[in-house]
Amino acid sequence: MFLLVFSYVLGSITRPGIWYSTTVASPRGISALIHTFVWMWATEWVVFVIEVVGVYMLVYLVGRVDCQTHTRIALVFGLASYTTMLIIVGILSSMMWPGKAEWATTGGVLNAFYGGNTFAQLGMRAPFMFAITAVVDGIVTARFEDAQLKRDIARKLSVLGIVATLAGAAMLQWYLATLPESAGVVLENRLPEHFPLAMAVAVGAALVYFLVRYMQPRALVSSVAAAMTVVILVAGLWPEEVARESLRKPWVAGQYVYSNQVVGADVPSVGVRSEIPTIEAHGFLKTHIFVPEKLRTIDDGNRVEAGRLLALTTCANCHSLTATGMHPLQRYFGPGHSERDVAEYLQAALAGGNTLYMPQIPLNDDQARALAAWILSTMSGQGAAQAAAQPTIRTE
Ligand code: HEC
Structure with a gap:
């Protein structure tokens, strides 16, 4: 129920607002993405429907189907979630670097989708999502009444959290190496100084938290898990999102739409000319x-x-x-x-x-x-x- 309300109900409420505000802030950026990726979005929509139906089935079929069926539903739900992430990551990375170099001349949605940056970003995002899962799930696990079950799950989540945080930090280095030169300049000189520190604190705090929880699973209480969730969101996810948006400057999409909505480069494959x-x-x-x-x-x-x-x-x-x-x-x-x-x-x-x-x-x-x-x-x-x-x- 927590997963359903936290991720899906809140998500459904905020998503129209996000689309509305990005379209107002950057109509040409959104237009560029829609023109290039309309079928990717259609695909994402289909997978997302599976995901949403899946989460409702997970919640409302507890106790009504056998455990094995329930686990299978969870698996389908997980795979569908992962697939929506893959699709969105491809689109997001093309905003930074539009896929393969030949896309500008030959076009093709897959050329736009699979760039040097796509898998690095997927590789980074997936472990960080697992790390966030391990933190957020603590809120739920802390309330389990069965002490043995609580200890088992808390330990497993801690291991997942440690492995995922370390893997994510390593993948971040790969991701940084795939960015354009302008991103390096923004990263070094133009982001607020506390950003790298905030990210380092978030990673360090998460590791310490997982270690303590592994050694003292009984100490896991909802309030600490909730506080840790806030730390991850404020010190980790927020700077990461701001950094990703800033790193793309001066472009907003595909190295041809500037942030101020001027088209700044020719893209013959989609008939776009620099203004x-x-x-x-x-x-x-x-x-x-x-x-x-x-x-x-x-x-x-x-x-x-x-x-x-x-x-x-x-x-x-x-x-x-x-x-x-x-x-x-x-x-x-x-x-x-x-x-x-x-x-x-x-x-x-x-x-x-x-x-x-x-x-x-x-x-x-x-x-x-x-x-x-x-x-x-x-x-x-x-x-x-x-x-x-x-x-x-x-x-x-
Ligand atoms: C895509 C984003 C973007 C747009 C659009 C933009 N700037 Fe900037 N500008 C920056 C960033 C980032 C900095 C560096 C910020 C800092 O260090 O304070 C900057 C710095 C500056 C500076 C400081 C000197 C320098 O060269 O670093 C001036 C002056 C400036 N901008 C003027 C303008 C004016 C005037 C416009 C509109 C005609 C404009 N900018 C449009 C992003 C932008």
Whole structure:
């Protein structure tokens, strides 16, 4: 019942929210995945139905079928779960590296699916999932009344946990070796410093916990198991998920859709062409579809507002536009800079795409100046309020 409620009922409630928010945050990333992997998702759906039916059968057929049948149902359920993981891992890894190199020219869903990164990620994820199983199951095992059974299960889970944690940590090294160069840069320089430490603490704490539990199975109580589950989720799973999402930057999908929804590379096999040359030739404001007509051409009256729109559409995926939050833009520029300094800096940093962690964002002189004007206006405080409140700012 715990498994059913924890994984499936809560999962069913959060999943539509996840799909909704990712589609809003990254429509082109989702679109790229759906166009490449629609049949993989259809397959996953079929397997997932087996999994969901399986978990209900497991819970509601206890005592109504013989033990052997129940074990068989558990096996089918487990295999179905594993298969959904395999499919999702293939899709996730293609977001980092789109499968085999020939996919870009020849296409083919399997070429997109089986990349250098797929099995490394599967190899890492499977043991970590077993380790999490061993931790979470402690909550259930702790409540067994039969002391002998409790000791047996607690010991078995501890062994599973130790083996799985060590195997997962080893596989993590393999996984890291399969990442693109940009991921290495993000990993080394751009992630919060406490992340590697948090992961190390989670792995270390899990090992100590499993060892203690192995030696003192009777000491296993629900509250400690629950606390340990929280530690694993907060110190292990959360940094891992954030790291995986960050490592992919500046891309959101397949090394061709940038995080800011600009297509940044050609993929002939799916008929996708880089938008960078068009943006270089005509500027972002003229080519982006969601720009209000009055901002397509910059003049003295709308410069700050156009700058804000540029920041919103091209930078806000990774930079907070206010003083707080994730990498706020204004933090990079101290007081006393002129609009021109900032504009030149932005062009140098962004136009060529030579930072590995940011997309190539071509800014012509007008747009760089507008963006600079907006960034400077946010530092005085009132400029931002004005830009937000007034559709057009009058020239003095
Ligand atoms: C894909 C994510 C992403 C996008 C989109 C993005 N940046 Fe960045 N940017 C980063 C990261 C990551 C850093 C490094 C963060 C840090 O060290 O504080 C960074 C750093 C910077 C810096 C500091 C100097 C440097 O070169 O490291 C500036 C300035 C900057 N970004 C401006 C912008 C502007 C302006 C835009 C929009 C036109 C933009 N960025 C879009 C991810 C992004």
